[in-house]
Amino acid sequence: MIEVSNLTKRYAGRTAVSDISFHVARGEIVGLLGPNGAGKSTTMRILSSYLPATSGTVRVAGFDVFYDSVEVRRRIGFMPENNPLYPEMRVREYLKYRARLKGLGWRRSRERVDTVMEQCGLTDVGRRIIGQLSKGYRQRVGLADALVHEPELIILDEPTIGLDPNQIRSVRQLIKSLAGKHTVLISTHILPEAEMMCSRMVIMFDGKILAADTPENLQKLMQGSSQIVAEIDAPPDDLRAAWAKMPGVEQFDVSAGADNFQRCALTPRDGHDLRLAIFVLARERGWTLRELTRRRHSLEDIYVQVTKPNDEDEN
Amino acid sequence: MQIFGTLLRRELAAFFLSITGYVIIASVTLLTSLGFVVLIAGLVGSDPTIAPVTEIFYSTFSFWLVVLLVAPVITMRLFALEKSSGTFETLMTTQVGDLQVVAAKFTAAIIFYMVTWLPMLVCLFIVRHFTNQPGALDAGTVGGMYLGIFLTGGLFLSLGCFASAISRSQMAAAMISFVLGVSLFSLGYLARQIPVTAQWQSRVLSYFSLFDQMDDFARGVVDTRTVVFYAGATFFFLFLTLRAVESRRWK
Numbered sequence: 001m002i003e004v005s006n007l008t009k010r011y012a013g014r015t016a017v018s019d020i021s022f023h024v025a026r027g028e029i030v031g032l033l034g035p036n037g038a039g040k041s042t043t044m045r046i047l048s049s050y051l052p053a054t055s056g057t058v059r060v061a062g063f064d065v066f067y068d069s070v071e072v073r074r075r076i077g078f079m080p081e082n083n084p085l086y087p088e089m090r091v092r093e094y095l096k097y098r099a100r101l102k103g104l105g106w107r108r109s110r111e112r113v114d115t116v117m118e119q120c121g122l123t124d125v126g127r128r129i130i131g132q133l134s135k136g137y138r139q140r141v142g143l144a145d146a147l148v149h150e151p152e153l154i155i156l157d158e159p160t161i162g163l164d165p166n167q168i169r170s171v172r173q174l175i176k177s178l179a180g181k182h183t184v185l186i187s188t189h190i191l192p193e194a195e196m197m198c199s200r201m202v203i204m205f206d207g208k209i210l211a212a213d214t215p216e217n218l219q220k221l222m223q224g225s226s227q228i229v230a231e232i233d234a235p236p237d238d239l240r241a242a243w244a245k246m247p248g249v250e251q252f253d254v255s256a257g258a259d260n261f262q263r264c265a266l267t268p269r270d271g272h273d274l275r276l277a278i279f280v281l282a283r284e285r286g287w288t289l290r291e292l293t294r295r296r297h298s299l300e301d302i303y304v305q306v307t308k309p310n311d312e313d314e315n
Numbered sequence: 316m317q318i319f320g321t322l323l324r325r326e327l328a329a330f331f332l333s334i335t336g337y338v339i340i341a342s343v344t345l346l347t348s349l350g351f352v353v354l355i356a357g358l359v360g361s362d363p364t365i366a367p368v369t370e371i372f373y374s375t376f377s378f379w380l381v382v383l384l385v386a387p388v389i390t391m392r393l394f395a396l397e398k399s400s401g402t403f404e405t406l407m408t409t410q411v412g413d414l415q416v417v418a419a420k421f422t423a424a425i426i427f428y429m430v431t432w433l434p435m436l437v438c439l440f441i442v443r444h445f446t447n448q449p450g451a452l453d454a455g456t457v458g459g460m461y462l463g464i465f466l467t468g469g470l471f472l473s474l475g476c477f478a479s480a481i482s483r484s485q486m487a488a489a490m491i492s493f494v495l496g497v498s499l500f501s502l503g504y505l506a507r508q509i510p511v512t513a514q515w516q517s518r519v520l521s522y523f524s525l526f527d528q529m530d531d532f533a534r535g536v537v538d539t540r541t542v543v544f545y546a547g548a549t550f551f552f553l554f555l556t557l558r559a560v561e562s563r564r565w566k
Contacts, residue, residue, distance in 0.1 A: 048408040052564050066564075070410050078408040084401030086325075088333060100321040102409050145405070 001026045001153055001183040002047065007056035009042050016042040018207040019056070024200075026152075027180050031194035032187040034204035040187040041081050043204070044157050047185070048078040061152055074103070077146030081157040083139055087131030091122055091141055094130060095148055102149040109148075116144040120174060136167035143174060147182075154178065156186045160193060172197055228266045228274050231291040232282055236262050242281060248272035261290060319415050326423030329392070336427065339388060343381050344434040350377025351438040378529075382471055383496050389428055390475025391489040393420045394560070398483045413560045421476050421553055428468045432461070455535035463532025466545035467525065471496050473552035480559035500525065 002024040009017040017039040024030045032040045045051040046058055049065040049072050057064060063071040086094060092113065099109035117123050120140040125133060130141060139159065146154050159175065160168045175197055178184050188194050194201050195215050202212040211218060232239060236254050239262055243252040250269040257263035268274050275292055282289040330336040353376075397403035406416065436457070443452045471492075478492035479485075503525035509517055521527075528541045 045404070050404055050408050050563070070412070073408055074410045076408070078405070080401055080404045080408075082401055084405055086329075086402060088329070097321060097325055098405075098409070101318060101406075101411060103318065 001028075001061060002185065003057075003059045004043075004047075005057050007043070007046065007058055008054045009039075009046060009051070010054045015207055017046075020204070020207070020209045021056075022202050022209060022212055024183060024185060026183055028200060029175065029179050029184040029186070029198050031198035031201045032185060032204060033189070033191065033194045033201050034187075035189055038204040039207040040204055041157055044078070044155050044185070044187060045080075048076055048155055049073055050078075075152045077149065077151035077154045079142045079146045079154075079156045079159060082161075083142035083159075085130050085138060085141060085145075087129070089130055090127055091130060091133070091137075092117070092126040094141065095122075095144055098145045099148045104149055112148050112150070116147045119147065120144040121170065136163050136171075139163060139167070139171060140174075143171065147178075150182075152183060154182050154184045156184065158187055158189075160188065160190070168193070226268070227295045228268060228278070229291065229293050229295060230264045230266070230278050230289065231257055231261045232264065233261050233288040233290070234285070238285075239264060242285075246274070246277060246281070248274055248277070261288075318411050319419055322411065322415060322419035323423055326393075326420055327426060330389075330423065330427040335392075339385060339427075340431050340434070343385055343431040346377045346381050347432075347435045348438065351441075353377075379500065382467055383493065383500060385428070385431065386468065386471035386475050386496060387478070387489040387492040389424050390472055390479050390492060391485040392479070393424065393476060394479040394556075395482050395485045395488040399485075413557055417476070417480075417553060417557045417560060421473065421556075424472045424476065425465070425469055428472060429461075429465060432464050453535070456533065459532045459535035459537060462537060462542075463529050466532075466542065466549075467529065469549040470499070470545050470552070473549045473556065474499070477552045477556045477559065480556045499523065 002022075004023065005021045007017055007020050008015070020039075020043070032043065034040050042051070046053050047060060047065065049060075049069040052066055059065070060072045061075050063075075065072050089097070095113045095116065096109055099112055100106075104112060117126060120143050122137070122140055122144055125137055128137075130138060133141070139162075143156070143159065146156065156175070160171050163171060172193065175184060175186065179199070186194075186197065198215065200212070200214050201218065203210045203218075236256070239254050240252070243249050243254070243264065243266060248269050249266055251267040253265045255263050255265075266274055266278075273294075275294060278292060279289065281287075394403070397406060407413075439452050439457065442448075474495045475488070475492035478495060479488040482488045482491060502520070502523040506517075506520045506522075506524035507526055509520060522540075522544050528538070528545075531538055531541065
């Protein structure tokens with residue numbers, strides 16, 4: 001559905017996107033993930049043929065976004081960043097206008113507006129003025145607009161930004177329900193969101209793609225370095241000596257926890273499962289063990305790791 | 316055509332369903348009425364004149380003040396607001412063509428502009444009513460006057476469209492189109508000061524002589540050359556507007 005090859009976009013003196021390539025198959029929900037300023041919005045603007053690429057080619061549904069711009073735009077529903085709407089219009093009126101603008105006939109546009117309003121939970125606010133709606137409702141109006149002409153590809157730039165948790169949940173459910181029928185590309189800087197909704201993720205940083213895979217595979221990538229945490233009631237020096245002797249321990253750290261317990265964080269060598277060995281050790285020595293957990297690296301860690309240098313200067 | 320119609324409806328709704336639209340109509344009405352009062356005060360007690368009311372009317376300060384002031388105010392919103400609020404992006408990522416957008420916005424602006432001039436008819440009715448002179452509302456002179464308003468309006472509005480298309484802020488758009496408009500106006504003033512000679516410079520300049528041309532229109536005289544000049548200049552600025560809208564594709 002989307003084929004991006006060697007896409008580069010330079011603004012005056014600044015490279016926003018440099019030489020990225022990725023593809024999205026029909027029916028997939030793909031998340032474009034990265035901190036602010038990573039080039040997600042620029043990529044989406046080029047995909048929706050609003051901005052031209054400096055070099056490289058982008059094809060949507062087989063059409064080049066530059067040469068067959070109209071064909072591409074016919075097939076996409078795009079919700080830009082911050083979801084711009086006309087605040088003086090009424091919800092229904094706006095959606096009707098957008099449907100007509102996208103070439104739907106009179107009757108068809110009425111049907112479709114009814115359908116998407118139902119789908120996005122807007123039926124009750126059809127006659128309200130957009131400028132007076134809450135942010136959550138406005139976001140849904142933007143989504144309804146992106147869906148109204150049943151596009152093959154839906155591009156949503158930060159669809160859940162600024163919503164409260166309940167609203168986020170309903171928007172997520174809505175997006176998830178689109179899988180299969182539509183191809184969806186969403187951008188976000190919130191990782192759990194991408195993890196929940198997307199069948200594949202593309203992590204961008206500083207205009208480049210750092211990783212592109214399914215959430216599961218990205219997790220596997222990091223599994224070698226999982227951590228084991230044990231809380232044991234024993235003298236710290238004895239513990240240190242024991243960990244140093246234990247085979248398969250790459251690194252360890254012992255710190256004082258609450259009520260005499262010592263908190264030990266162990267990094268196993270190449271995927272060793274140390275949990276059994278720790279339990280056996282505690283039983284032999286007669287130590288009290290009150291916690292033993294294996295911490296998997298979540299995507300959060302991958303994300304933080306690959307996007308770290310930007311953490312301080314954003315927001 | 317459907318898309319053009321949809322865009323035009325939306326643009327007209329933006330004028331007529333907002334308070335700004337009515338503020339503009341009220342302001343124009345007030346200014347033309349003030350001009351009318353000045354005109355009547357001047358006519359009373361002076362010698363009778365054979366010039367049609369419309370012609371004298373146009374020569375009051377209010378006419379040009381309205382043209383120069385209102386055109387930027389009407390057009391400043393068209394592109395600049397959409398660009399600054401981001402709706403330009405939602406608009407241009409649908410299948411609409413650049414030409415359709417420019418044409419719809421300009422058409423809506425000129426329709427609105429003509430509507431703002433309608434209350435002026437009342438002034439002419441008043442003249443006819445109190446003078447019992449049917450000639451005060453002669454179809455030819457009134458038609459010529461409105462054609463003149465339409466053509467000058469078209470030119471000034473196309474300047475405004477262009478200014479709005481090249482700026483992100485409405486304020487900047489208004490200022491640019493005001494400056495362009497005043498420059499054109501000054502050129503017309505200059506044309507009036509310099510006598511027309513055989514030299515091509517002054518012949519060219521005479522085309523910019525907005526006053527004399529408006530004089531003709533207000534007398535009910537329609538000169539094809541003038542019509543062609545105004546229409547040509549309007550299309551030229553609309554073409555520049557179109558290029559400005561397209562420019563994001565090759566920037």
